[in-house]
Every structure is written in C-alpha cells, then in structure tokens.
Amino acid sequence: MGAPYLADTIAAIATAPGAGAVAIVRLSGPDAFAVARRVLRSNAGGSLGADGLESHRARLARLGLSGRTSGDGRDAPDVVDEVLVLPMRKPRSYTGEDVVEIQCHGGGTVPRLVLEQCLAAGARVARAGEFTERAFLNGRLDLARAEAVAALIEARTTEAAHAAARQVAGELSQRLTAWRLDLLDARSLAEVSLDFADEELPLTLESDLRDRLDALKLAISALAATWESGRRLRDGATVVLLGAPNAGKSSLFNALLGRPRAIVAADPGTTRDWIEEEVAIAGVAVLLRDTAGVRTAEEAVEQAGIRAALELARGADLTLLLLDGSRAPDDDDRRLVEATRDLRRLVVRTKADLAPGWAPTEGALPQVAVAVSAVEESGLAELRAQVAGKLLRQTDTDGLVVLHERHAIALARAASHLDEAGTILRSGHDLEIVALEIGAAMAALDEILGQCDVEDLLDRIFSRFCVGK
Amino acid sequence: MLMNNLDVIVVGAGHAGIEAALAAVRLGARVLLLTSNLDHVGQMSCNPAIGGVGKGHLVKEIDALGGEMGLAIDETGIQFRTLNTRKGPAVRASRAQADKALYRQRMKSRLERTPGLGLRQGMVEQLLVAGRRVVGVVTETGERYEAGATVLTTGTFLRGLMHIGDAQMPGGRAGDLASRGLSAHLEALGLPVGRLKTGTCPRLDGRTIDFSRLEVQPGDLSPTPFSFRSAGLTQRQVPCHITWTTSQTHALIARNLERSAMYSGRIKSRGPRYCPSIEDKIVRFPDRERHQIFLEPEGLETVEIYPNGLSTSLPVDVQAAMVRTIPGLEQAEIVRPGYAIEYDFVDPRALHSSLECRTLERLFLAGQINGTTGYEEAAALGLMAGLNATRAVRAEPPVVLGRAEAYIGVMIDDLVSRGVGGEPYRMFTSRAEHRLLLREDNAHARLGGLATEIGLLDEPLARAVEARAQEAASLRALLQSTLIRPADETNQALTERASSPIRQPVRAIDLLRRPEADWALLRTLGVELPTDVESHHLSVLLDLKYAGYVDRQRVLADQVAGLDATLIPAWLDLSTLPGLSAEVRERLTGARPSTLGQAARAPGITPAAVATIALHLRRRAGERSRGGA
Numbered sequence A: 001m002g003a004p005y006l007a008d009t010i011a012a013i014a015t016a017p018g019a020g021a022v023a024i025v026r027l028s029g030p031d032a033f034a035v036a037r038r039v040l041r042s043n044a045g046g047s048l049g050a051d052g053l054e055s056h057r058a059r060l061a062r063l064g065l066s067g068r069t070s071g072d073g074r075d076a077p078d079v080v081d082e083v084l085v086l087p088m089r090k091p092r093s094y095t096g097e098d099v100v101e102i103q104c105h106g107g108g109t110v111p112r113l114v115l116e117q118c119l120a121a122g123a124r125v126a127r128a129g130e131f132t133e134r135a136f137l138n139g140r141l142d143l144a145r146a147e148a149v150a151a152l153i154e155a156r157t158t159e160a161a162h163a164a165a166r167q168v169a170g171e172l173s174q175r176l177t178a179w180r181l182d183l184l185d186a187r188s189l190a191e192v193s194l195d196f197a198d199e200e201l202p203l204t205l206e207s208d209l210r211d212r213l214d215a216l217k218l219a220i221s222a223l224a225a226t227w228e229s230g231r232r233l234r235d236g237a238t239v240v241l242l243g244a245p246n247a248g249k250s251s252l253f254n255a256l257l258g259r260p261r262a263i264v265a266a267d268p269g270t271t272r273d274w275i276e277e278e279v280a281i282a283g284v285a286v287l288l289r290d291t292a293g294v295r296t297a298e299e300a301v302e303q304a305g306i307r308a309a310l311e312l313a314r315g316a317d318l319t320l321l322l323l324d325g326s327r328a329p330d331d332d333d334r335r336l337v338e339a340t341r342d343l344r345r346l347v348v349r350t351k352a353d354l355a356p357g358w359a360p361t362e363g364a365l366p367q368v369a370v371a372v373s374a375v376e377e378s379g380l381a382e383l384r385a386q387v388a389g390k391l392l393r394q395t396d397t398d399g400l401v402v403l404h405e406r407h408a409i410a411l412a413r414a415a416s417h418l419d420e421a422g423t424i425l426r427s428g429h430d431l432e433i434v435a436l437e438i439g440a441a442m443a444a445l446d447e448i449l450g451q452c453d454v455e456d457l458l459d460r461i462f463s464r465f466c467v468g469k
Numbered sequence B: 001m002l003m004n005n006l007d008v009i010v011v012g013a014g015h016a017g018i019e020a021a022l023a024a025v026r027l028g029a030r031v032l033l034l035t036s037n038l039d040h041v042g043q044m045s046c047n048p049a050i051g052g053v054g055k056g057h058l059v060k061e062i063d064a065l066g067g068e069m070g071l072a073i074d075e076t077g078i079q080f081r082t083l084n085t086r087k088g089p090a091v092r093a094s095r096a097q098a099d100k101a102l103y104r105q106r107m108k109s110r111l112e113r114t115p116g117l118g119l120r121q122g123m124v125e126q127l128l129v130a131g132r133r134v135v136g137v138v139t140e141t142g143e144r145y146e147a148g149a150t151v152l153t154t155g156t157f158l159r160g161l162m163h164i165g166d167a168q169m170p171g172g173r174a175g176d177l178a179s180r181g182l183s184a185h186l187e188a189l190g191l192p193v194g195r196l197k198t199g200t201c202p203r204l205d206g207r208t209i210d211f212s213r214l215e216v217q218p219g220d221l222s223p224t225p226f227s228f229r230s231a232g233l234t235q236r237q238v239p240c241h242i243t244w245t246t247s248q249t250h251a252l253i254a255r256n257l258e259r260s261a262m263y264s265g266r267i268k269s270r271g272p273r274y275c276p277s278i279e280d281k282i283v284r285f286p287d288r289e290r291h292q293i294f295l296e297p298e299g300l301e302t303v304e305i306y307p308n309g310l311s312t313s314l315p316v317d318v319q320a321a322m323v324r325t326i327p328g329l330e331q332a333e334i335v336r337p338g339y340a341i342e343y344d345f346v347d348p349r350a351l352h353s354s355l356e357c358r359t360l361e362r363l364f365l366a367g368q369i370n371g372t373t374g375y376e377e378a379a380a381l382g383l384m385a386g387l388n389a390t391r392a393v394r395a396e397p398p399v400v401l402g403r404a405e406a407y408i409g410v411m412i413d414d415l416v417s418r419g420v421g422g423e424p425y426r427m428f429t430s431r432a433e434h435r436l437l438l439r440e441d442n443a444h445a446r447l448g449g450l451a452t453e454i455g456l457l458d459e460p461l462a463r464a465v466e467a468r469a470q471e472a473a474s475l476r477a478l479l480q481s482t483l484i485r486p487a488d489e490t491n492q493a494l495t496e497r498a499s500s501p502i503r504q505p506v507r508a509i510d511l512l513r514r515p516e517a518d519w520a521l522l523r524t525l526g527v528e529l530p531t532d533v534e535s536h537h538l539s540v541l542l543d544l545k546y547a548g549y550v551d552r553q554r555v556l557a558d559q560v561a562g563l564d565a566t567l568i569p570a571w572l573d574l575s576t577l578p579g580l581s582a583e584v585r586e587r588l589t590g591a592r593p594s595t596l597g598q599a600a601r602a603p604g605i606t607p608a609a610v611a612t613i614a615l616h617l618r619r620r621a622g623e624r625s626r627g628g629a
Helices: A032-039 A110-120 A130-137 A143-154 A158-168 A171-195 A205-224 A227-235 A249-257 A300-315 A331-339 A380-391 A405-427 A431-449 A454-462 B015-026 B055-064 B069-076 B100-112 B181-188 B247-255 B278-284 B316-323 B375-393 B407-418 B443-454 B459-481 B488-496 B508-512 B519-524 B538-545 B547-565 B582-591 B596-601 B607-625
Strands: A010-013 A022-028 A059-064 A080-088 A099-105 A237-243 A275-281 A284-290 A318-324 A345-350 B006-011 B031-035 B049-051 B077-083 B093-098 B117-121 B124-130 B133-139 B144-152 B161-164 B167-170 B193-200 B203-205 B215-217 B240-244 B292-297 B304-308 B334-336 B339-346 B363-365
Touching: A010 A110, A010 A130, A022 A032, A022 A110, A022 A130, A032 A080, A032 A099, A032 A110, A059 A110, A080 A110, A099 A110, A130 A143, A130 B607, A143 A158, A143 A171, A143 A405, A143 A431, A158 A171, A158 A227, A158 A284, A171 A205, A171 A431, A205 A405, A205 A431, A227 A284, A227 A405, A237 A249, A237 A300, A237 A380, A249 A275, A249 A284, A249 A318, A249 A345, A249 A380, A275 A380, A284 A380, A318 A331, A318 A380, A345 A380, A405 A431, A431 B547, B006 B015, B006 B133, B006 B375, B015 B031, B015 B100, B015 B117, B015 B144, B015 B375, B031 B144, B049 B055, B049 B069, B049 B375, B055 B069, B055 B093, B055 B375, B055 B407, B055 B443, B069 B077, B069 B093, B069 B100, B069 B375, B093 B100, B100 B117, B124 B144, B124 B181, B144 B375, B181 B193, B247 B278, B247 B316, B316 B334, B363 B375, B375 B407, B407 B596, B443 B459, B459 B508, B459 B538, B488 B519, B508 B519, B508 B538, B538 B547, B547 B596, B582 B596, B596 B607
Parallel strands: A237 A284, A237 A318, A318 A345, B006 B031, B006 B144, B031 B117, B144 B363
Antiparallel strands: A010 A022, A022 A099, A059 A080, A080 A099, A275 A284, B049 B093, B077 B093, B124 B133, B133 B144, B161 B167, B161 B339, B193 B339, B203 B304, B203 B334, B215 B240, B240 B292, B292 B304
C-alpha cells in the first residue's frame, strides 16, 4: 500500500493562517520538484520545462487555482495567481530533502487552493511537525535544535527570537556535547582506578576528578537556572499592579502602556475588576494587570476585589506594590506590604511629582525600589529596568538561556547527580558510585540531545510542532 | 568411547574448549575434544593468574553456570586476593595466582575422567560442510569426525606467527605448532578472517632474583574461594613481589626500539592498549619515571617467575640486558624470552548472539578466535558455545544472556554487535551499563535458576543453590522482623562503632543500611544470625546498603530491555532504508543488529538513526497489520 516512510512528498501551508499579504506553501520529499512542475506554469503560460527550477534560485511563475487544465497542458481560463518559487535541492534544505517553497498571495483562500493543487499533483498533506521531524530523521537537526525551532516560531519579542535562534544554530547542542565529553573524561578518571586495581595511578587523580565535577556542576546548574528567565522570554510574564485605592495604579498602567486604557478617576475604587494589556519590557512580553484598588473596606464588592487582587499577585511573575508618595502610609498599606512579603515584588513610590508625604526611610516599610510620576512620566525607564532585572536573571552562561522546561529539568537532574558524586567523593567512599552518578548526569544531558527514550520523546516533541516547521 | 554418534566436536583444549566440552557433557551430549597437544590442555600461555576486575566476575558467572574454571583455580591457586575492597560493591573482584602445571594436570585429569567425553590429539585442518551446515571436521592426518555441531576454540593458533626482535617463528605459542590450513579454509567458507596481535613476558629464573630487597605483596589473610562448590583452598600460599623499571631500563629500550618487532614495522596489527608491551609504555608515556613490575611465581615446584608488566618483542640480548637494569633483577637469568604473536581471528560480527556463525549453521566459535583476550573471557565464551551447540543439535532455542543479567551477556552482545575494533577484547566492569546489578557476590543469585532450568547443574548442586537462595530469603525476613530497642548497652555498642545511638526501636534491616554497620555489629546488639552470613550472604548486605542505586539501575535496565525486545525483522533492509546516511547504512550493514538495542549500541550509530529505524518499524508494522503491502 502506501509509499514507504520518507519516500513520499509532503505539502503544507507554512505561514500562519490569516490575512497576511503573502503566504508560503512548502513541498518536501523526493517528488517535490515534480509536483511543483505539475502545478506551475511559466509566465507565458507554458510548462516550466526540464530546467525551469534551478536550486536555490527564486523565480516567478503562474499557478492555476481551479485545477482545471486543458488537454494540451495549458491553463484553462480561470483564476491564476502569480507566485514566487524557491526550489532547494537536497541536502541543502531545511528537511534535507528536495524542497520547493511557493510564495502566493495570502488570506484564507489562495494558500488553501495552492495547497489543494499540490495535493492533486501527488503530494500528501503534512502532519503537524512533519517537516521538522524529517529534518531530524535526515540528521539535519538534533532534538535540542528541533525544539528550538518551535520556540523560534512562537517567539513574541526580538530577544526571545534571538535566544531561540541561537539554539536552532546549535549553540545549546554544542555546549551540551562539550559537557558530555567533559563528563566522559571525568568518568574515565574514576573508571581507570576501578578497572585497573593494581596499576600505579597519579596521586592527583581524585582531586583532579573533584575539581572537574565541581566546575561542571556549577556550569550546568547555572544553565538550568536560566529556565526561569527563558520561560518568561518565551511565554512572557505576568506583572500585577497592586496598591491601595487611588495609589496611582491605573495611571502607572497607562504610562507603561504608553496610551490610556484604564479609567482613571480621583474617586477611590474606580477599577473594580482587573484589566490587562501586553507590553514589551526589555524583550519580555509582559502581561500587565491592573487590579482593583485594594482596601480593607466594608463594601462587599471591594472586598471580593481585594481577595482577587492578592490572588492575582500570588500567581504573577512579579508584583508592583504601589505606595502613594503624597500621603503617609496607612494601615492598609502596611497590610499590603505584609501580604506580599513572600512574593517577588518591587515597591514603587508613586506621585513623585507631588510633595512627599513620608520619608523614604520610614521604619517598618520596605525599601522603595523606584519612585515614579505618571504625570511627569519620570522614573518609568528606571522602573522598566528594575522590572527586567526581576524577570530576567543575570546569567553567567554567555547569554545562553534554557527555553524548554524539559531541558531545565534534565539539566537540574544532571547537576544534582554531579553534586551527589562530589559528596561521595569527598566522603572518601565508593568511587564506583561516583562513576554511576557521573553516568546518570551524562544520561540526563543525552536526554536533551535526544539520545535515549527515543520513541516516547519523538512522539511528545513532534506533536508539539505547528505545521510548516 | 566410540567416535561415532557424536553430538558436539570441540576443537582446541584451552580455557574455551574445556568449558565448551564440559558444558555439552553436562547437558548429556556425546562430545569429542580435539587438541593439537595433549600435554598442553588448559595451558596458561601468558600470566599465571585467574581473575581480576571484570575477569573475576566472569569466573563467578562461569561457576554459577556449572563451569569448571572456579573449581580448578581454587584447587591449584597459590595466592588469593580480593581487589577494590574499598572502591564499591560491584567492582570488588577476586584474583588468584595459579600453579600452572597443577592447573593443567587438574584440567586434563578432569576431562579424562568425564564420561561421555572423548579427548584426542589431532590438528583439525578442515570442516566437513553439507550445504550451509557444518557436519564435522577433518584432521591433518585425514581422520574424519562427524557431529551435530562443531565448536572452534583455536586460540592464537590460526596462522600464529611469533616475533622476537627480527626473528619470526610460526607457532601457536612458544613450544606449539601453528594451525596453517584451517584459517584459509574458514576464509574460503566466507568467514571474515582478520589478524590480531598480542604478546607475553620473558620468564625468569627465580634463583637469580634477589627478593630480599623487593616489596612483598602477600595474598589475603583469609582468602575466599572462587567456586560455590569449593570446600576451601588447599595449596600452600606464597607471596608475589613488586619492583620497578629504572631510567636505565627506559634508556636501553629507547636505544633499541627499532630492534623490537613491534616497532620495526614487521608487525602491522595494533596490540592491546590495556596490555601494552614495555616498549609501548616507554614510547607512549615518556614522562613516567618508572613502571611497576609484579614478580609472580609460575608454580610451587618450579623456579620460573613471570615478571608481569615486561611484555616485549625485543631481541633476546636486549631482553636480557633490560631485565638486569631492574632492582632485584641485576643477576636475573631469562629462561624463556618474551615474544609478540600475530594470529587470525574471525570478526565476531559474523556470529549470532548464540555464538553460531550467521552463514554456517552448527558452527560455533569461542575464545580468542572471536577476537577476545584472557583465559576468563575464553572460558565464558566456551561455556556458552558448548551450551548452545548442544541446544542447536536438539533443536532447542539458544540461551542468550542479557546485558543486565551477566557480564557474559555484555561481552557477547559487545562482540556480535560492535566487533572488536582492531585490538583484542578484554572484559572491563565499565563495559557494563548496569554494573551494580552484576556483582561477583550475586552471580549465583542471578544465574543459578537459569543454570538449573537448562540442566547445567547436577541435582545436588541445584539443590544447594536453591537452598542458598532460601537462606537469603529467610535472612532478609529475620532482619525485617527483628527490632532493636534503645537500651544503654545497645547505644554504647553503637557509639563504639561510630554509629549514632537510637531513641526509638529500629528494625535490624534499617540499622544494617547504615554505612558503618555490618553483620558483626548486629551480633553485638544481640541479633542471632546464622554463622555463615559473612561468607555466604554478602549479597543480602550489599543489596540493602545500595538499595537506592540498585533500584535505579534496575529501572534503567528495564528501559533498555524495551529496546532490546524490539526485534529488527529480516524483511527490513537496513542497507536501503530511507532517511539513513550512507555512513550509518554501511555501519549497520557491518553490525547487522538483530534488535533496536543492538543497533543503538553499534559504533557510530546516531540516535536519529535509531529513531528512524524505530519509526520505520512502527509504520511498516502498522501497514502489515492493516493487511496491506
């Protein structure tokens, strides 16, 4: 029955659905060029001919959208789109197979019709993630790089895209491969003394091993710790504005947004529900949430709002606790300070344009991180910088950040195995168990690169890719 | 014994041949064992020792499978040591110096007194082949023997060529003739024959060595036997001695390097890296000021000494001068020179995991012909080959041990799926990915049940193994149910052993998990243990202490078992599979993996390649089950 796997040609719309000006339909597989020749016509209306598709050279062509062709191979008089064609011969293509990309007009209809023409001409529709799966199977990408492709596509800011692009280029894989070699090296130090019991070995062998393990553990845990930043870079972060009524939350919300969104009024308790908007801060797509003015009020509606606001703050990546700079802090403010003590927060002193109502060093209040004035738009740059500092940790990983939880978990596991190895080594016991822990750390790195549990991993990973890449 | 109606012919009576023949006989086969020299049965061609790290493990597994090696070394060993006692439970290993002559005699007499086994002298030159099946052998004097299966254990005898300096002498080893015709015959039958190199040390006259100035290396004070079946050790125990090479040794070797057979270009094949000649050591590690030499006695009734670490193919005059640059050996006389030897082997990737040739039915290979080195490796392969040859004759499926089951399983899987890569294959514990499961102490627990089931153990032995397993079970139950209560004398005893005192009643099993706890401590605390726990139930103790790690390895082993259980069926042609690079295809064609696990372990096979095969298998299986294709 069906053609053997990887022996057939697949097609899909590679661009996002919607009303874009241009869309790309991609073909990959042994018949990609043949299928393209069947659906494309030269601008003069004739067939493309044997050398009409030159690898890695873009050309213009026409494509009939109804599929009705006359007997002599000429287009029937119907709707014709003018398309840009980019043919790529294997192995110099994304999938490592023959690939043809057809740029047609965008929108809901044209790309679908182009795809239908390709299917009618012998391609079959690609499953989700199948282009990347083929790239992996053809040895064009390892697993870490294949996953980075997904992160790149999903990137919502330039910085996120940049971080993903570095991994697509193989930077993470290179580092893991280097660590893997280092671990192999370290393991060999342990193994040599186990398998060659009577040999004279260097006296520095164990201290050498200890040093290597410590250095690797530090480097690997540092990369694991970037996941918090990486997740925010990839998925964005939620920042909640919290403060007593009329503390200036909505004003700051609008100021950070650069346009009015929240209703601002001098009457406390205007914002009863929360509103949210996305804004990019230092490369992070921040979902900014303005909460109801929090007050220990008697009003039932406001009370519910307060509980909801604190609930929001607890689920957020960062809370901006606003204290009204024009009046002395009251019990409500102090309660809020107390309620957010264990949260990741920045204390913001608002209304810096007004006369100070309290001394910055007043006892029992936490350190103010930044003073802002929404009216004068002062302190906003400093606030953005502080927010970025809280959301993205400074790393000592040369800017490499982990973008997948799977990677973070595996890295953390590798680091913990190395920690255990170091502990056992220092206690002077069982070099054999040290070797075992190093082996377990290696296995954890291998998992990221896709070197074990192949079957499960493939299913899980490739099903997450959108069609096209 | 009449030489007809034979089930199995074993060619070669070295360590592999002996175990092959005896295993076949244990299963009730009628066996003929042919050797080119009846005086050299069970000869130790190189060092006079059995065991060591990895190798001791193999001997214990051979013993658990009813084999002979452990018993023989227990009866003829003259120094016993346990290695790595403080480096971890699974790398602890037994090693013993053998009295070579006693070992030979003991093995020969064992073979001679075995009913159902014929022992004959004869050099096999050809195989009798009918179609794709080997049906017997022909000797150089024209005798023909027919049998259901044939096991070849030719050691270093196939086109063996010895080198000393620029002298070359054909021979299987010093004092034995080489087999000339057989390897050409095997090649003509289509087996992939290659060439390997190994070497040995000169032997010294012990009367010319000044031992008084040398470091003494005694055996263990209370040595433990290898074999489950040994009542105790019988031979007088003697020490070894340790000395070191000097800067004069190194200078002398450097000056004469071109006269070494290995360095003059006369030997093309690479020697084993883990067993380098002294020339190799000096060339590869020029910064080392000295190299350790162990002086090992070759027996109780001989003056010959084996200087372990001095393997060489230098000319005899250089060997003599070199020896005398070493402290204690200033007056030493060489009684036999060291030499290098080249010999033919068959690429073991031509074998099934049963050790039967893929292209020639009923022909099994074992020992150095498979590209291995070492008496223990040879013996283990011999046992499996003898076992599976007999099973093949009876149309029973082969016994294949798993990598998480035995070092033997690791070794055979490595050999048939990865080959030997240019140097003889030696067992190392680091080759086993589930090392904590494969300990010397639990060899019987791992393999005893299987050995009984397939008939390798006789009735009393099977009962004894079973009894030991039940003792272990009741010991664990005892430890589980015994409570140790906090009392003054209890806590005093614990404190004396640097163990923290207890406030609540603690189960004996939990107390024993403490790193510093042992059987003796439990006895001090009043737990009534059987008297033989120290000698017989180390496994119970180690399983407890390393329970977390052991469990972890078991989980990993089960995962790998999944890949190993995925067969790559014959209809899947790996040489044309789309999605594989040309290099991977070529390697897979060479390795011929029969399971996904073997494919994954083959050298140069990328995870992506394994994934590709897995996907193909899944898809094709799907198509087949839908009734297509």
